[in-house]
Amino acid sequence: MSVTMGQESINLDALKRAIDDVFYSQIDSTILYYLQSCVNCKACEAACPFTPTSLKYSPVNKAEIARQLYRSRFTVWGKTIGRIIGGSKKYLNLEEAETMADYVWHCTNCGACMFVCPMAIDSGALIDLLRQVAFRAGMAPKIYTDIEQLEVSGKYWDIPVFRDAWNNLILKMKEVIGKDIPLDKKNSEVLFYASIYEAMVYPDVLVKVAKILDMLGKDWTFMSKPLGIRPPVGLVIGDKEGALNVMKKVYAYFTEMSPKYVMLTAGGFEYPALRYTMHEVLKVQPKYEVVHVTELLAKWYEAKEFEIEPIDEVITWHDPCQLGRRGGVFEAPRVLMKALSKNFKELPSHGVNSFCCSRGGGGCGLPSMVENMAKVIGIPISEKDKKFLDSTLEPLIKAGKIKVNEINKIKASEVLTGCPVCIESIGFSIDYYHANAKVNHIIELLADRIKVTKK
Amino acid sequence: MQIPYATYPVGNSLYPLALDLFVPTVFFFFLGASYRVFRYLVTYQKPFIPYPSSELRQVSSWNKIANLVNTFANSSRVGIKRKPVTTGVGLLFHIALVLIIFLLAQHMVFWAYYIPPYSALFPLAIPESSEDGLLALTTPNHASITEFVHDIWGPLTVILNGQFLTFFLIIFLGIYLGHKLLLAIEGLSLRAGDWWFFVLLYIDILLGFFATAHIPSNVYWYDNLLGAHILVAEIIIATLPFTRGFHMFEFYLGKVREWYFMVYRRGEK
Numbered sequence: 001m002s003v004t005m006g007q008e009s010i011n012l013d014a015l016k017r018a019i020d021d022v023f024y025s026q027i028d029s030t031i032l033y034y035l036q037s038c039v040n041c042k043a044c045e046a047a048c049p050f051t052p053t054s055l056k057y058s059p060v061n062k063a064e065i066a067r068q069l070y071r072s073r074f075t076v077w078g079k080t081i082g083r084i085i086g087g088s089k090k091y092l093n094l095e096e097a098e099t100m101a102d103y104v105w106h107c108t109n110c111g112a113c114m115f116v117c118p119m120a121i122d123s124g125a126l127i128d129l130l131r132q133v134a135f136r137a138g139m140a141p142k143i144y145t146d147i148e149q150l151e152v153s154g155k156y157w158d159i160p161v162f163r164d165a166w167n168n169l170i171l172k173m174k175e176v177i178g179k180d181i182p183l184d185k186k187n188s189e190v191l192f193y194a195s196i197y198e199a200m201v202y203p204d205v206l207v208k209v210a211k212i213l214d215m216l217g218k219d220w221t222f223m224s225k226p227l228g229i230r231p232p233v234g235l236v237i238g239d240k241e242g243a244l245n246v247m248k249k250v251y252a253y254f255t256e257m258s259p260k261y262v263m264l265t266a267g268g269f270e271y272p273a274l275r276y277t278m279h280e281v282l283k284v285q286p287k288y289e290v291v292h293v294t295e296l297l298a299k300w301y302e303a304k305e306f307e308i309e310p311i312d313e314v315i316t317w318h319d320p321c322q323l324g325r326r327g328g329v330f331e332a333p334r335v336l337m338k339a340l341s342k343n344f345k346e347l348p349s350h351g352v353n354s355f356c357c358s359r360g361g362g363g364c365g366l367p368s369m370v371e372n373m374a375k376v377i378g379i380p381i382s383e384k385d386k387k388f389l390d391s392t393l394e395p396l397i398k399a400g401k402i403k404v405n406e407i408n409k410i411k412a413s414e415v416l417t418g419c420p421v422c423i424e425s426i427g428f429s430i431d432y433y434h435a436n437a438k439v440n441h442i443i444e445l446l447a448d449r450i451k452v453t454k455k
Numbered sequence: 456m457q458i459p460y461a462t463y464p465v466g467n468s469l470y471p472l473a474l475d476l477f478v479p480t481v482f483f484f485f486l487g488a489s490y491r492v493f494r495y496l497v498t499y500q501k502p503f504i505p506y507p508s509s510e511l512r513q514v515s516s517w518n519k520i521a522n523l524v525n526t527f528a529n530s531s532r533v534g535i536k537r538k539p540v541t542t543g544v545g546l547l548f549h550i551a552l553v554l555i556i557f558l559l560a561q562h563m564v565f566w567a568y569y570i571p572p573y574s575a576l577f578p579l580a581i582p583e584s585s586e587d588g589l590l591a592l593t594t595p596n597h598a599s600i601t602e603f604v605h606d607i608w609g610p611l612t613v614i615l616n617g618q619f620l621t622f623f624l625i626i627f628l629g630i631y632l633g634h635k636l637l638l639a640i641e642g643l644s645l646r647a648g649d650w651w652f653f654v655l656l657y658i659d660i661l662l663g664f665f666a667t668a669h670i671p672s673n674v675y676w677y678d679n680l681l682g683a684h685i686l687v688a689e690i691i692i693a694t695l696p697f698t699r700g701f702h703m704f705e706f707y708l709g710k711v712r713e714w715y716f717m718v719y720r721r722g723e724k
């Protein structure tokens with residue numbers, strides 16, 4: 001059965017199948033704990049970047065749909081009186097399905113709710129279940145699924161603008177270093193990993209990383225062609241199968257190259273996905289270690305392989321959610337930040353409590369950025385997609401205000417971070433609120449201040 | 456069960472019934488708790504750990520312990536900063552509730568009856584009122600001319616007494632219930648379990664207060680109120696494994712789990 005509302009169309013039969021598939025196949029003890037142990041205290045409201053937009057977007061409120069579907073299937077009272085008093089739902093009606101679709105795109109799976117939850121419940125994991133339901137039922141925004149399918153099918157490499165961006169990046173690296181760069185070299189110490197997305201949004205950062213590796217005389221290699229647009233995009237839009245296929249390809253390449261380290265400059269969802277999720281899902285113990293560029297640089301800095309010429313300005317570090325909370329990388333960037341400036345100050349919300357920029361994950365980047373990418377790769381933007389992308393702007397503005405207030409409070413002139421999406425979204429907020437600061441990847445500042453002491 | 460109390464037939468009140476039902480209540484609680492734990496066991500999947508060790512992630516033992524404390528404290532710390540009113544009310548409510556359940560003199564006598572070693576905590580007993588340190592049941596309910604209590608709490612007894620804590624609970628639990636009503640009006644998620652647990656708790660606190668304060672002041676009402684107080688508490692205990700009340704046990708599981716995966720394992724993979 002397909003119900004149409006205006007221009008919207010939801011296949012309720014597909015939705016029912018998706019709900020059953022996801023909820024009967026994915027309940028393990030961890031998810032069970034998240035589903036049944038919430039006390040509805042709403043402490044998670046304090047951490048979520050979407051709550052300033054509306055309390056209905058608080059983690060507990062969004063995850064409640066998952067709990068209602070769970071109770072109907074797995075609890076005695078949910079099967080009995082729960083249905084009568086609205087405590088559980090076997091399936092969703094049209095209005096509830098639309099609410100679910102709205103909620104799942106108002107969660108970046110940043111994990112902040114878990115750390116402030118007195119019960120340590122990861123609401124993001126439950127909202128991710130709903131995102132999988134939405135994807136299977138064909139309710140994910142088409143603009144996202146189109147981009148993701150390009151990655152899953154491997155056809156992204158047929159797109160001229162992507163090929164050009166990548167090839168130009170390699171050319172620029174050669175130009176800056178003054179010699180050929182190693183491509184797809186096996187058994188090197190560092191496999192410098194990047195995605196097309198990064199090549200498009202901050203090619204200069206990637207070039208500077210190559211320059212640092214060359215300056216330090218490292219045995220490194222780069223990829224002759226990228227492994228995806230931002231692999232595995234499927235994880236953030238609810239396509240587990242698609243993500244699995246992409247991760248298999250990525251793992252095969254990493255294994256073939258067999259480096260000691262796979263080094264990422266992106267600290268968004270790619271970091272925990274490629275460091276942890278990929279190996280956990282494939283059940284493999286890699287011979288390499290996936291690390292963020294700050295981890296390796298901090299290690300080399302502490303080994304006195306280089307010095308850092310400090311600046312006087314007040315600088316601060318924004319902990320990307322996925323790199324920090326999900327990935328566990330907090331100390332390494334701070335080693336570098338403290339060396340970069342004696343005036344390094346922490347944002348009021350940092351570490352596990354870092355306030356998310358509200359993009360990435362289910363936030364899926366700046367709407368203008370997604371729109372531009374769709375245009376350059378020839379994906380048509382429908383009215384429905386446009387409406388959806390516009391609707392993601394308000395949370396960005398609301399969360400951005402909190403972030404900018406924090407930056408202003410410590411009077412930081414520069415915010416450094418390690419995630420392309422954080423850079424885009426914080427940059428947007430700084431512009432929107434006319435803050436007297438700038439935001440950059442840490443490499444931007446670091447690359448020009450490194451003085452090599454030994455090779 | 457017929458308990459003689461002077462010439463008054465206690466056996467006709469709710470009190471002995473409540474006492475008789477305590478053991479079955481505990482049995483039901485353990486049955487429910489076992490069911491809940493069993494569900495975790497049957498759905499448990501051993502996590503796959505891809506990195507047996509990481510040369511970049513050496514975390515000192517001291518750091519791990521400090522982070523364990525932080526794991527438990529973080530929620531309250533952030534809450535006080537960003538949601539001061541509800542967090543403050545919640546914390547004070549929990550402190551008052553824990554004190555009154557486990558250290559109120561009358562409750563301690565009850566627990567010690569079923570678990571004799573509990574009597575070791577008697578020196579920590581919180582008196583019913585700040586006027587004296589004796590049980591209200593055995594003393595007249597009027598201003599005492601006896602000396603100030605000589606217990607471990609000392610002058611703190613002005614705050615740490617049953618009456619004060621009960622007023623505290625009535626006010627804070629009332630704020631919580633009011634908050635729930637506001638959420639219902641705003642159309643935000645509320646569960647039957649919220650009402651069940653909070654309303655029962657509220658009723659139970661009121662019953663306990665009326666009984667110990669002798670309102671109304673006659674022994675017939677006292678026995679029934681005390682009996683009802685215990686009965687409602689038994690309903691809460693028996694249904695704990697199926698309500699939000701079970702968080703008092705799972706709280707530790709959740710936080711230690713968070714610490715293990717987010718701090719300990721992150722450093723050791």
